[in-house]
Amino acid sequence: MNRSLNIEAQGLLPTKPDNTYFYPWLLFVVVAFYYWINHESWHSHPAKSTPVPPITPTHPATSLKPRPILDPDNLQDYPLLSKWDISHNVTVFRLGLPQPTDVLGLPSGQHIALAFTDPETGKVVARSYTPISTDDDRGYFDVLVKLYPDGLMSKHLQALQVGDLVKARGPKGAMVYKPGMCERIGMIAGGSGVTPMLQIIKAVLAQRPTDTTQIDLIYANRTFDDIVLKDVLDEMAEKDPGFKVHYVLSQAPENWTGSIGHVTKAMIKERLPPAQAGTKIMLCGPAGMQDSMKIYLEELGFDKARLVPKRDDQVFCF
CATH class of the missing domain: 2.40.30.10 (Translation factors)
Incomplete structure (x- = not known):
């Protein structure tokens, strides 16, 4: 008999199983084998070493790069x-x-x-x-x-x-402002006609000191309460010496420091740049006001405003 295989005869195992220890060990072996078969990835790839997958954004278009939305042809x-x-x-x-x-x-x-x-x-x-x-x-x-x-x-x-x-x-619109398109801009606005002026003023001031364009605005309204965004205009004028605003009211309150009445040819001559190369005048306001301003400007030596404005016009009407 091969003594190396006769482990029972050597007393290494009992000849009869001891139920006190045998069945619990058998149950442990079965359970361990079950987990090994069904969860192999668990013991071979510990959870702590598993990288967290990146979160996919729900709106891929939301990025740091701005996306222009306007469509010129469709509402x-x-x-x-x-x-x-x-x-x-x-x-x-x-x-x-x-x-x-x-x-x-x-x-x-x-x-x-x-x-x-x-x-x-x-x-x-x-x-x-x-x-x-x-x-x-x-x-x-x-x-x-x-x-x-x-x-x-x-x-x-x-x-x-x-x-x-x-x-x-x-x-x-025909106007697209670009830095350096002129040296000085004179503006005349009435009421809510100040909005295109404000847009261009913001564009110029945002490009300082690269954009050195000087801007002078005459802003006319009926009453003090009709002045739109006065606090915004005043703050910009205070911070930037290259922008000046002058207010005109047809009905002025007491202690008013601006002009009273209507925009006149003398006022334009005093407050706005002269008719020369590198100067552009922009107009926006009620039709009657614009008609009067065109006449004054032509008398002051500026080019006659066209019925259909072009970007390079010396006198541009919004």
Whole structure:
């Protein structure tokens, strides 16, 4: 007999199993074998060494790179995020963009059109506005609107509630401001016609000191309460010596330090740059005011304003 295999005869195992120890050990072996078969990855790849998978963003378009949203050919819907009054007849409407990093994509000097379908006539009503926000503002844009009691667009916008959709398209317009396009800009604005001026002023001041363009603005209104964004204009003029603003009121309060009456040819000559190379004049306001300013400017030696304005015109009418 092979003694190396006769482990029973050598007394290494009992001839009869001891139930006190045998069955618990057998149960342990079976359970261990079961876990080894079904959880092999568990013992070969400890949990602490397993890398955490990267989180996939739910909105891949939300990135640090801004995405321009405007479409010049098609009306798009923008939700109304909020609105607030800045005077008795002027309201700012904040409209949302699809993603928080999106920008409107409006070149400085251009504008957009807001539109809606009149339920009574079925016709599309559209009006042009220049946002007072810039592409430094992401995820939204602000539109300042002067509200008229009988205006179709005014009534439509006034009735909007937060969450309602506003249709818009753009960019529109012949003016696209570029740094260095002129040395001095003279501006004449009336009422809400200050909005395209504000857009260009912001563009120039944002490029300091690279953009050295000097800007002089004459801003006319009926009453002090009609002045739009005076605090914004005053702050910019205080911080930048290359921008000056002069206010004109037809009905002025006591202790008023600006001009009283209407914008005159003498005022233009005193406050705005002269007619020479490197100078551009921009106009925006009521039609009657613009007509008078064109006559004054021509008499002061500026080029005659065209009916259809071009970007390079010496006198440009928004």
